[in-house]
Amino acid sequence: MKIQVNGENRQIGQGMTIAAVLEGEGYFSQSGKRAHRIVVALNETIVAPQLYGQQEVSDGDRLEVMGAITGG
């Protein structure tokens, strides 16, 4: 199925959780620890980190992975 991650198309398998998508995108360190300075939104709804491992993504979903940047 097709989803978007930060506006870019991705082909992924059925039944993948947000955690699995994040892992595939490299947001986990080599030790398996998730980068703590990110916030994830699924279809413009913020997802609590404790739900990453439970929430499955569906065809057409839009996932945003956001972090801190400098600003004025």
Next chain:
Amino acid sequence: MNQSSQTTAPVDDPLVIAGQRIPGRLWLGTAMYPSPQVMGQALQAAGSGFVTASVRRQTARQVEDNGHWQLIDQWLQESGSLLLPNTAGCHSAREAILMANVARQLFDTRWIKLEVIGDDYSLQPHPFQLLEAARELIAQDFLVLPYCTEDLVLCQELLSIGCPAVMPWGAPIGTGRGLQNLQGLKTLRERLPEAVMIIDAGIGKPSQAMQAMELGFDGVLLNTAVARAHDPVQMAAAFAAAVQGGRQAWRAGLMAERQQAVASTPVLGMPFWHQDGVSA
């Protein structure tokens, strides 16, 4: 380490917003510095009360290699400065509310610099969307510091719905033109004497920051003027001194302007008084 902030917000003249003591009247943005190290030194030289940051999409690599953010984070822990996330780039209340919530989760703070842009050319705030977003975010327990114009009625409304301060622009973001509508800003200060008001955006020179403080504004927030200076660290120090001087002048009470010249030196006792043309 935070010596400058102690001078810009001394013990007998604290800046308090929403019951919280803000450790400086000069607030700095964190964008556009030549390196994270220079940014860190500039923040230190300024003794910044708040430092601003924002939220954007990031790849895993960008999250990992975020040197600027790591330095901001370290600065916040060491200095006592506060983080003020912004909603820069939002054009509607809906976008701004969503981004504010992302920022709250990311940075673990209730403070938000609320920006809703109404015109892409001038980056002028959208007053109606701003008010709508502010109302909703206050209901969600945010401490909303709105970036707004110097419109008196808009500022009154923002304060009346619960914004603990307002942040009228001096000039459009990044222009460095200083206080474009001096009379409007004076009126704002006169009509809202109790409100905490920070001049946000458009400040290009320390003299302009000093002018804002001399008018009685409570602080200034700027970014480009420091980050784009030839020497950002020196410029941050110059702004800190200007803000301190302007605040001191405001507290001391400026003299009233006069139309006519008035000699400073007494005339009484002037020798040779009107003797020209008098023959011996």
